[in-house]
Structure formats: structure tokens, C-alpha cells
Amino acid sequence: MSGAGDAPRRLRPETLAVHLGLEPDAATGAIAPPIHLSTTFERGEDGSYPHGYVYSRPGNPTRDALERALALLHGASEAAAFASGSAATSAVFRALPSGSHVVVPRDLYHGVRVLLREVLAPAGLRVSEVDQRDLGAIEAALTEQTRLIWVETPSNPLLHLTDVEAVVALARAHAERAGARVLVAQDATWTPPGWADPFALGVDLVVHATTKYLAGHSDVLGGAVVAADPIGAFERVRALQRVEGAVPSPFECWLTLRGLRTLPHRLRAHAVNAQALAAFLVDHPAVRSVHYPGLPGQPGFEVAARQMTGFGGMLSVRLAGGEGAAMAVAAGVRLWRRGTSLGGVESLIEHRASIEPEGTATPRDLLRLSAGIEHHDDLIDDLAQALARLAV
């Protein structure tokens, strides 16, 4: 794209997302990327693999195209695609040396908590759950064996903000004292490229459920681990991916790649809608509180404004009338879809506590909202009519 002698030009996000390193197919000239379904690849007469592919578990051209695209979007060097966000998460924890201790947030995606408590802790991983709004609590939890601080911010479902740069500084200082590397990994599912840049804050590994904003259409399950540099922990993640094969199918890779190409435009619409919804809800008499990082004056706003380039598409709202009111609002919407998940083009509303395991700390009066890309006035009108019926 640049002439001889020109410095390489950094593409703007919309342009980068459309092109993503894709070239027309060398064999056919097809402009849309092909889907390579073959699980096996022909060897040369001399026993070599002339095209570089052997078998689809360790490597597939469509998956490679997705991984290259994910790395490019993050300005990173490496990405490994997984069959789900949970498979990607699991690979990061299992890539740690045996006997490791990790620090995770108390408020986090409940599937990760279940994975840690029911699968990884029984296998020997030591886990401390702390309120990561409190840097002192993180520091106090660090031990000689701590090898990873896992960050999810804004957290799910309370949208707590963690100061990522400060966590990275804690990890580096502790590593010096302990004489071993302490990684910081961020679940950036709620903050895809465009809303935050964890690598610029010093994070070592970024994890996504590509199921959500990156694929963006509620029709594909996937995950990814991204690394700015080919660090050892990423190489172990890559080894797990290739050996175990918890990978997305070529069609799922293709769908995710297709979704990525409109990401900046979708993110803009999600964030505009979420901000408008938060502004509407925060003044509503039936609402007890709104959790959204883009509301000035709210706890976490300063941190969010510093480390996010967009405030995101997720918000939670607690109803003054308690669980009954929350259930009634979810039941009363007509345009919003009642369902779990997030990051798709359609807006979703969910009574969160009742999908999380029994004993969850999620308040029972809380509704989690994923703002889609419809017009925000239609979304507000629909919520307004559902809220208005509470008073009757």
C-alpha cells in the first residue's frame, strides 16, 4: 500500500478491519475468502508438505486467516483461535506451571468461576478471588507461587473497573521480588479492539470469547488468545490448541472473519446505544442504579475514561422494585430479546442471577442489557413501556 521508500502507513481501524491482511484467492481470484474444509493436505512425492499444511487440527488455512486477522486487529504478533471463549480461557490457565497460584476477580463471567472451582482447582491450581477494584486486595493476595493475574474489566455483570496499568505494575514488582514472571491476562470480551488496548497497558495475554462482539451476530461460538510477543506462555497455549484440537471449524472461522470486517462500525453503534440507554435509565424512578462505565460521577468512571477508548455496549440496571420488578420488565419488552449472551446486532435483556449457579452474588434485582445496533430511540421506547407497566 505504500510506494517504494515510503514509511508503512498505519491503516485506520475501519480500513484495517475490512482488509485484515486478506488477499484475493491465489487459485481463483475470489475476493471473499474461501472456506477450506479439507482436514488433510497432500504430501509431495518426496514426503514433504509443499503447501505447509498437514492436517486441520494443528493448522488449517481458514483458521490461519482468522488468526492473522485477530493478531492484526490487536497490533499483536500471535493469535490462537479456539472453539469457545471458555476453551481459550482454560488453555491460558492450563499453560501455567503446575502448582501455580492465580488471582482472579470476584465479579467475573460465571463460567470462568465454575471452570476454576470445579475443574482447575481440583487439578491443583490455587486460586484467590479478590475485589479487583481494590489494588491493595490484589497485592495482598500475591504469593511466591503467583504466576498469573486474570483481569476482566468492566466485569460481568457488575461492570466493576480495574486499573489495568496499576495491576501490570504490581505484577512486575512482585515478579522481581519472587524471581519468576507474573503474567497479566485480560478477558477482553467486553472490550474488543476499538474500545480498549490492553497491550498498550502492558498486559501479556488477551483472551476473547469471539462469540460476542468480534463475530457479532449471535451465530457462532469461538474464542481466541492473543499475544503481543511470542512469549513462552503463548507457545504453551498454542501447543494445547494443536494437541487437543478445541478449535473452531473452518465455517466458524469464516463467519468470525466475516463479522470482524464490520467491527468498528458495529462497535460505534453499540456504544452510542448503550450510552443513550444508560442516560435514560439513570433518571428513571423505577431504577435503583445503573452500572455503565460511561456515566460521569459513577465509581470507576475515571479509570474507564483513562483506559477505554469506548465505554462499551454492556450495562446493568437494578430495579427499585426488586426481583419481581426486574422479571416484569424482562417479560414486558417487545423489541428486546430475552436471552443470555451479548455483543450481537440485536439487543438482549437478561435476569442475570437466575442463569448463574445457585449462591451467586449477583443481585436478584439486576437486569443485564446488551445494547445491539438498532436505533436507540426504539430500544428506549420499548424499555419505557415495559417500565411504565410496573407502576400499574
Ligand SMILES: Cc1ncc(COP(=O)(O)O)c(C=O)c1O
Ligand atoms: C466475559 C466473558 N468471557 C468468556 C465467556 C465465555 O465465552 P464462550 O461462551 O464462547 O465460551 C463469556 C460468555 O458469556 C463472557 O461473557
